[in-house]
Amino acid sequence: MTSQEHRSVPTPVVGALGLLALGLVLLGVGGFVQFDDTAGFGSDQWVRPLGFIAALVAVAGVGVACLSAQARRWLGGALGVLDLFVIWQSVTNDGFRFVWNHDEGELFLLQVLLGLTALVLIATGLQPFKRPAGAGGRWLVRVAAYACGTAIAAYLAFNAGVWHYETQVCTNEDCDLGGLEGLFWSIIAIGVCVAVAVVIEVVLLVKRRQRRTEGQPV
Known part of the structure; x- marks a missing residue:
């Protein structure tokens, strides 16, 4: 250099x-x-x-x-x-x-956005996409992707739960419990995302072991 x-x-x-x-x-x-x-x-x-x-x-x-x-x-x-x-x-x-x-x-959402942005930047900084073949898995980048996907899913599920309560369940103008249903939906969404991430990681682990057995780059 x-x-x-x-x-x-x-x-x-x-x-x-x-x-x-x-x-x-x-x-x-x-x-x-x-x-x-x-x-x-x-x-x-x-x-x-x-x-x-x-x-x-x-x-x-x-x-x-x-x-x-x-x-x-x-x-x-x-x-x-x-x-x-x-x-x-x-x-x-x-x-x-x-x-x-x-x-x-809104401040909580801003805090989540700051944290996710920091995680994505650090992950792609430590494990850039332009790496030589066989350099190993980009696990930190996947963690950042899982975190972003989970946050988006939880946010959408929360709003969907609130909308469902206010339009389908609540029968009067006082619908203060909509946030609880939104929270319940978001917890379900987070659980589904975690399960999907675990399945993906298991599949990738099996594939890496197969490649290692066959002598191919991991």
Whole structure:
């Protein structure tokens, strides 16, 4: 590797982390990140254009990270740390606001999205798709795929359960128990996804053992 090639490696890393930092700064300046919103009216202080710009900057950061495995690892790690920080603050600080309050479901969805994005970036950074034949299974990438699929299935099942309760079960305007049916449906969806993942892994394990027995690359 030449010195010029060596210097060019960190460029996507700097770009991805720089865009992430810029997005956080925009969220802070726009009033989307607060630590003392005990009254619950922090959203009145939002500068909404900065929020949209911050979202675009975050997406751009992920796009830059896709340029190299090293950048994906660094950005994935940074998003993981950010997600843990948001979860910690939302649990321990009643006045914390990261776009949404700690007691709003949208913040939970944001935390899940951050965690899944971090997992996918780290997985594809540690086990990139361009690997020599016979380099072994990409188990971490599969774990990320299972996690994303399970999260999507649980989300869809929850909303389907709420819709079913409100349209088919509830007979009055007070339908507060719709969330319980949605939760029940989402638990079933998670169980099905886990079972499917186990079956896939068993099938892949059997195939790897057969290839190893036949002397083929695993």
